[in-house]
Amino acid sequence: MGEHEAARDWIRSDETAAQMLSRVLGDRTLLLLPPLHRVPLRAGNVVEITGSSPTAKTQILIQSAITCILPKTWNGVHYGGLGKLVLFLDLDCRFDVMRLSDMLKCRLLEANRLGNGAWWQLEKSNVKTCRSAQDKAKIVYDEELYVSCMKRFLYLRCYDSLELLSSLKTLHYRIRLQEACGSQVGVLMIDSIGAFHWTDRLSSSLALDKNNRKSLSLTNVVETIVQEMKKLMQVHSLVVIATKATIYEEKYPTNENNRKLSSNNDLSGNASSKAQQPPFREFMPSSWQAFVTHKIFIRKSGDHQSSGQNTLSAYSLEWLQPQLSSIDRFIVDDVFSLSTRHHTFTETLVVQNSVEIITIVR
Amino acid sequence: MAPLKHLEMENPIIDACFRDFCSSHGILTVEDFLLHDIYELAALAERQENADRLKEGITVMLSLIEVKCRPWLNGMELLEDMQRSKHTLSSGDKETDSLLQGGLREGQLTELVGPSSSGKTQFCMQAAASVAEKQDGSVFYIDTGNSFSARRIAQFICGSSDAAALRKRVLSRISCHTVYDIYTMFDTLQGLEVALRSQVQKNVNEYRLRLLIVDSISSLITPILGGSGSQGRALMVALGYLLKKLAHEHNIAILVTNHTVGAGESGKTKPALGETWKSIPHVRLMLSRDNRNSNCTISILKHTSMPSGQTVKTTMTRNDNQQYL
Numbered sequence: 001m002g003e004h005e006a007a008r009d010w011i012r013s014d015e016t017a018a019q020m021l022s023r024v025l026g027d028r029t030l031l032l033l034p035p036l037h038r039v040p041l042r043a044g045n046v047v048e049i050t051g052s053s054p055t056a057k058t059q060i061l062i063q064s065a066i067t068c069i070l071p072k073t074w075n076g077v078h079y080g081g082l083g084k085l086v087l088f089l090d091l092d093c094r095f096d097v098m099r100l101s102d103m104l105k106c107r108l109l110e111a112n113r114l115g116n117g118a119w120w121q122l123e124k125s126n127v128k129t130c131r132s133a134q135d136k137a138k139i140v141y142d143e144e145l146y147v148s149c150m151k152r153f154l155y156l157r158c159y160d161s162l163e164l165l166s167s168l169k170t171l172h173y174r175i176r177l178q179e180a181c182g183s184q185v186g187v188l189m190i191d192s193i194g195a196f197h198w199t200d201r202l203s204s205s206l207a208l209d210k211n212n213r214k215s216l217s218l219t220n221v222v223e224t225i226v227q228e229m230k231k232l233m234q235v236h237s238l239v240v241i242a243t244k245a246t247i248y249e250e251k252y253p254t255n256e257n258n259r260k261l262s263s264n265n266d267l268s269g270n271a272s273s274k275a276q277q278p279p280f281r282e283f284m285p286s287s288w289q290a291f292v293t294h295k296i297f298i299r300k301s302g303d304h305q306s307s308g309q310n311t312l313s314a315y316s317l318e319w320l321q322p323q324l325s326s327i328d329r330f331i332v333d334d335v336f337s338l339s340t341r342h343h344t345f346t347e348t349l350v351v352q353n354s355v356e357i358i359t360i361v362r
Numbered sequence: 363m364a365p366l367k368h369l370e371m372e373n374p375i376i377d378a379c380f381r382d383f384c385s386s387h388g389i390l391t392v393e394d395f396l397l398h399d400i401y402e403l404a405a406l407a408e409r410q411e412n413a414d415r416l417k418e419g420i421t422v423m424l425s426l427i428e429v430k431c432r433p434w435l436n437g438m439e440l441l442e443d444m445q446r447s448k449h450t451l452s453s454g455d456k457e458t459d460s461l462l463q464g465g466l467r468e469g470q471l472t473e474l475v476g477p478s479s480s481g482k483t484q485f486c487m488q489a490a491a492s493v494a495e496k497q498d499g500s501v502f503y504i505d506t507g508n509s510f511s512a513r514r515i516a517q518f519i520c521g522s523s524d525a526a527a528l529r530k531r532v533l534s535r536i537s538c539h540t541v542y543d544i545y546t547m548f549d550t551l552q553g554l555e556v557a558l559r560s561q562v563q564k565n566v567n568e569y570r571l572r573l574l575i576v577d578s579i580s581s582l583i584t585p586i587l588g589g590s591g592s593q594g595r596a597l598m599v600a601l602g603y604l605l606k607k608l609a610h611e612h613n614i615a616i617l618v619t620n621h622t623v624g625a626g627e628s629g630k631t632k633p634a635l636g637e638t639w640k641s642i643p644h645v646r647l648m649l650s651r652d653n654r655n656s657n658c659t660i661s662i663l664k665h666t667s668m669p670s671g672q673t674v675k676t677t678m679t680r681n682d683n684q685q686y687l
Contacts (some may be wrong), residue, residue: 053640054664087434093606094470094644096666097440150437157432157610159603165396170428195599198638202596213388214397224397231401245641313671332669 032064038324039294043237046229046291048193050244050280051298055315056332057243061088061189062100064241066107068186069152074145079111083152084186085178087171090157091164091195092245097155104149108141152183161196161221168228175236188232190242196221197247197283223287230291242292248281278320295321301329365391373422380419383410395423444469447613451499451572453485454492454518457676458660462645463668466615468572470666471605471642473579475620475633476649481658482619483509485649486577489617491518494535495528499572501536502554504547506581510538535569544582544597551604558612571614574605579618580634587636595638602642618643633663640664 032041041047049057065088070081088095158164175185197218204217214220229240279297282289301316317328366384369376369392387403389395400420407416435443450464459465466472466489476482487510490501495518503510512533519525519532541547558571576582583601586594609616620639622631633639633646640646646663661673 052637054670058666092641093603093610094666096644097437097444099667100437101441102667147438150441153437154434155436155440156434159607162393162396163431166427167431169396169400170424170431173424173428174434192641195641198592198595198599201592205592213390213394216393216397220397224399227399245637247638249637313669 032067036060036064036296038319038326038328039322041239041294043239044233045293046240046242047294047296048242048244048292049296049298050246050278051315052246052300054313055298055300056330057245057298058092058095058191059099059332061191061241061243062103064187065100065153065189066104066149069104069149070107070111071145071149075142077111078114079108082186084184085152085154087175087185087188088153088155089164089167089188089190090155091190092192093157093159095155095157095191100153101150104146105141108146108149112141154178161200161216161225164196165221165224165228168225168232171228172232172235175232179236185236185238188229188238188240190240192243192245193288194244194247194284219285219287222285226287226291244284246280247283279318293321295319366395369426373426375415375419375422379412380416383407383416383419392423392427396427400424449613451489451497451615452492454488455485455676457674458485458647461660461662461672461674462665466573466617467644468613468615469610470644471602471609471616471618472645472647473618473620473633473643474647474649475622475663476651477622477631480649480651482649483577484514486575486617486619487511487515488518489573490536490575491515491532493573493615494532495519497572498569499535500569502571502574503536503538504550504574504576505538505540506542506576506578508540509577510540512536512538541582544586544601547582547601548604551601551608555604555608555612558608562612571612574608574614574616576605576616576618578620580620583635583639598635598639599642602639606642 036047049060051057065086066081068082068084068086070079071083072081073079156167158167178185200216200218200221204215204219232238233240278295279299297318297320298315299318301314314329314331317330318324366376366381366389370381384390384395387398387406389398404417404420407413407420410416448467448469450462450467452459452465453462474482474485486503490503493499494501515536516529516533519529539550541550554571554574579601583594583598586597588594605616605618608614621634623634624630625632633648643664644666646665648661648663650659650661651657652659658676659673660676662668662670664670
């Protein structure tokens, strides 16, 4: 009888559809700030942001990280974050923590302003005359909240592929340690995934004579990285966001040429190839390409004249997968910087969102 | 990383038996181990007679890897490290300092791009003099084009009283090294890394190395680029990472110079070294000189914490030099 019971238990469904739905819906979708707002992301998604350097890729990562580390609400003020940990794997080794800190302070202030409009109205008139914004800021944003958010941001730099592999191998244990402390990991960020492409390619040529021994070649390394990340994502509900710097020069840098190219493709009766042909030269091995679920491409789109004398670069962002028909144009303005560092253009600082969006529908 | 055999001394669990099991799956070194699926390996170990012992070995290997990993730092720890040991150094030029919100940052690699005779070397020497004089740091100057001139550096020293003694003191803190190819460059930098590490242990901290200048880095890299082979680019990337590692771990500001090349038919110029190099420096500055007067324009091509596109005009007094000579 006992055996039958066990067998029946085994056959019995794990959960009903209703239970599953409530579980999946409980897994909140990760709504990111513009320019990543077009497609809602959920655990298990792998987003790849491609663009040559500099196209504000790290900026977008940091912005998303802040959304993740901010709590939903705190002391009655709505911050709209996820309250989860961010793991930031820095392969480019040029992350600037001041940027994170400044942008976080800016977001905290912004949320406070929305939650406490009267105060801001009162003070806003003073902003332009009084330069010491940081004095007021200290009163306004909650230091305790700021510290707890900063502590949810976890950072690691890797100088080569082997370091990356060993950190991924041991990541599961470290995440478990964190989760034991009561915090969940929301996003794993990689900046940027192709960083060791050339050095790995060089080691591909150093073939090993032992035939059953895996060589440290580019394909093997990337395959193992993908494998490790897949395993992590089975156990932990994560979103992966990776940037990818293009390593080849764009052959058709202007939009016009791109259009020419695609119209040529149309003429040859091969319209579907246009969708598959990325606007940049793909260099990551196929194992990585198959792993990615969402693809974004950013390119520089001329200069944007701001109110001051400085020209700021404008960028256009395109969703390649899923393919969307709109292109977002955005400029990166300086954040409402609260550090004591010297600023040369305080006039343009009163911008709450550091990324401004202009949408063009094709 | 080591062959597994070398690990046995300290970890008796990695014995001949465990190594036999590993080598039957093509694992001879720790690197090989990194490339393997551990769960798969554990499942294979399960089938062996001494499964428990083998699995224990795998766990030991994992913990050995974990020890070697750098620790994860949270945002507050990063901020603390930054405020404690990553200061900004004045480049000796007021306008540039205000553009860069203080100057060259320790821990960062700053690249100065400009056409020939746009004042790159001058900027480097001015920065060297400024750091050696005002920030009591020593400067490691790597010269690849025989353009280093102690006399010109001496001009930038602006102390008023007892000029000769001050000059001597400041110049003694600047060491110049001539390097003509990338392999010697790796040698020099690795030697420097060893020296710095032993310095940390001895805690000799009189004049800490604060600024490393490579003028110019492009003349070392350009000869090995070209063609479709990956070797040149791999060396370039490796050099970039070696510099960034030095900068971060020993809190050194690094300043390198790069030349410009023509970009297509439009007659425009762009920085040399191509697309891959773009991801190496933290800050890229473009230097251009107005031929009619001594005005220079410095603009930010890339900065890790500022939007690109900002520009500042500065005057670099090239004439001074001629008067002196």
